[in-house]
Amino acid sequence: MVDRRSRPGERRRGHRGQRFIAHWSLQFIIDRQNALGADGNRIPPPGQRIFEAISDTPMISIAANNGQAWGGGAELSWACDLRIAGESATYGQPEVGLGIIPGAGGTTRLARLIGPTKCLEMIVDGRPIAATEALQLGAINKVVPDSDLRDAAVAWAAHIAQWPAWSLEACKRSFYDGQDLPLGAARRNESQIFFDVSGRDDSLALMAEVQARYDQGLDSFDAIGLPRPDTV
Incomplete structure (x- = not known):
């Protein structure tokens, strides 16, 4: 899964505007908290269902990140089976700065990937980490040059798909x-x-x-x- 708005080979100006996927709209979360379902209970965001569907599919999924994967973008990555990133990509769980917690895998799937110590650090510190650090922690599988990301992800998927x-x-x-x-x-x-x-x-x-x-x-x-x- 590669952000179609920014190709890996393009020169970029830092990470401003370049995201793996956009994080959840904060207004959407606010509106959902204020909305009630037919049973009178608050309606949870749909992200959990989407990520569970990705995780539960029998197919092998690969998240290819060419930019900023924070919040929901990071959690989409954790929901996939494998993860590959361009050198300039970042990952982060900054929800603590919004007065909330990661709600779609940031405190659970991430902990299973990198262990409780580093997971807790990421979710209470809030600062993002570079792709190279994510690789060292075991959060992702591979880091490649930005210009090679799309080809590398497709080649990896094609290799796995032969089995x-x-x-x-x-x-x-x-x-x-x-x-x-x-x-x-x-x-x-x-x-x-x-x-x-x-x-x-x-x-x-x-x-x-x-x-x-x-x-x-x-x-x-x-x-x-x-x-x-x-x-x-």
């Missing part, structure tokens, strides 16, 4: 299920998913094809179809 959809979905399900379970239960869940997916006819056929390549003397790079390190 079987059922295998990607199973990997994602086991990963996220395991974060919410004790280790023993997570391991049992992982083993069950492995058993289920490895018994599929299409998985059995694919494993047989790869085994045949091994039998022909190919190494793992060529047998599985992985790029060699000097071409990654």
